[in-house]
Amino acid sequence: MIHTSALTKHFVTRRRAVEAVRGVDLHVEAGEMVALLGPNGAGKSTTLRMLTTLLAPTSGSAVVAGFDVRTRPREVRARIGYVGQGNGAGRTQRGRDELLSQGRAYGMSGAAARARADELVSSLDLEGVADQVTSSLSGGQRRRLDIAMGLMHAPELLFLDEPSTGLDPQNRANLQEHIRRLREEHGTTVVMTTHYLDEADQMAERVVVIDHGSVIADASPEQLKAEHAGDRITLSFDRAEEAAAALPRLLGLAAGARGERIGECVVLEADGGSRSAAKLLRVLDEEGVQPVGVEIARPTLDDVFLNLTGRSLRDAAAAPTAEQETVA
Numbered sequence: 573m574i575h576t577s578a579l580t581k582h583f584v585t586r587r588r589a590v591e592a593v594r595g596v597d598l599h600v601e602a603g604e605m606v607a608l609l610g611p612n613g614a615g616k617s618t619t620l621r622m623l624t625t626l627l628a629p630t631s632g633s634a635v636v637a638g639f640d641v642r643t644r645p646r647e648v649r650a651r652i653g654y655v656g657q658g659n660g661a662g663r664t665q666r667g668r669d670e671l672l673s674q675g676r677a678y679g680m681s682g683a684a685a686r687a688r689a690d691e692l693v694s695s696l697d698l699e700g701v702a703d704q705v706t707s708s709l710s711g712g713q714r715r716r717l718d719i720a721m722g723l724m725h726a727p728e729l730l731f732l733d734e735p736s737t738g739l740d741p742q743n744r745a746n747l748q749e750h751i752r753r754l755r756e757e758h759g760t761t762v763v764m765t766t767h768y769l770d771e772a773d774q775m776a777e778r779v780v781v782i783d784h785g786s787v788i789a790d791a792s793p794e795q796l797k798a799e800h801a802g803d804r805i806t807l808s809f810d811r812a813e814e815a816a817a818a819l820p821r822l823l824g825l826a827a828g829a830r831g832e833r834i835g836e837c838v839v840l841e842a843d844g845g846s847r848s849a850a851k852l853l854r855v856l857d858e859e860g861v862q863p864v865g866v867e868i869a870r871p872t873l874d875d876v877f878l879n880l881t882g883r884s885l886r887d888a889a890a891a892p893t894a895e896q897e898t899v900a
């Protein structure tokens with residue numbers, strides 16, 4: 573459904589050149605649900621905008637839904653839906669009218685557009701809402717209307733650029749459920765960008781991690797965690813000195829584990845968390861060292877990102893990149 577080769581985009585502004593996307597090779601099969609995950613400024617939206625023909629690549633190639641984005645943009649557009657970050661229906665129309673106009677813009681007959689609008693209003697839970705003017709809708713309702721607009725012409729492939737940014741957790745969960753259901757009902761291939769780790773983890777079958785314009789990992793959330801992060805074992809002690817003394821001993825016992833002392837705690841990353849922790853506690857106990865607490869946590873995609881880049885995605889997502897600061 574999507575095949576790119578060395579896809580690249582450079583922006584040249586008055587002040588500097590930005591290598592927003594640097595040679596991305598991306599392959600998405602029909603029916604897949606793929607999340608592009610990365611911090612602000614990583615190049616996710618620029619990648620999506622090239623795949624949706626909104627931006628011309630600087631170099632490289634992309635074939636989307638069977639057509640080259642450079643030479644056959646019209647054919648690509650007819651087969652895809654795109655819900656950008658700033659999308660949104662006009663503010664003074666009723667939601668249903670927006671849907672019908674969108675259908676007509678794609679060349680649907682009035683009857684076909686009405687039937688499709690009814691179907692989407694029902695599957696996206698927009699009954700009642702669709703007949704209000706869009707300026708009166710809540711953030712979550714508006715986002716669902718945006719998605720309905722992107723789906724009016726029944727595209728094979730739907731691009732969603734940060735669909736749940738700005739929504740509260742309940743509305744986010746609700747939207748995610750709708751996207752999942754749409755996929756099951758219509759078999760649509762979905763490519764979304766997000767910087768919500770839990771969203772990528774729970775929704776995507778495949779996560780493509782992007783940093784500084786390049787793909788740095790591409791696998792299922794489970795594979796990424798298994799390959800790039802271990803379980804996290806936190807042992808807390810009464811005093812920081814005890815933790816400092818225990819750290820080298822613990823690293824010696826848990827072969828291959830990484831660890832550090834944070835205050836009165838030793839934090840270790842090791843495979844097979846509960847088995848490793850039990851062994852460590854047994855040996856420490858025999859040696860008369862007794863931690864006051866033990867916690868074992870499964871790895872998250874943030875641990876994966878941290879291990880791949882040395883930065884936490886949570887911090888990286890909050891901080892603007894150097895390029896963004898300069899370009900803004």
Ligand SMILES: Nc1ncnc2c1ncn2[C@@H]1O[C@H](COP(=O)(O)OP(=O)(O)OP(=O)(O)O)[C@@H](O)[C@H]1O
Nearest residue numbers: 583590592611612613614615616617618895896899
């Ligand atoms: N039109 C533009 N002109 C100049 N630079 C741009 C332009 N669009 C994007 N950039 C720069 O390209 C880089 C990648 O931006 P992009 O929006 O693709 O990142 P992103 O991963 O989608 O981030 P976010 O999560 O904030 O949307 C950033 O440094 C950004 O400032």
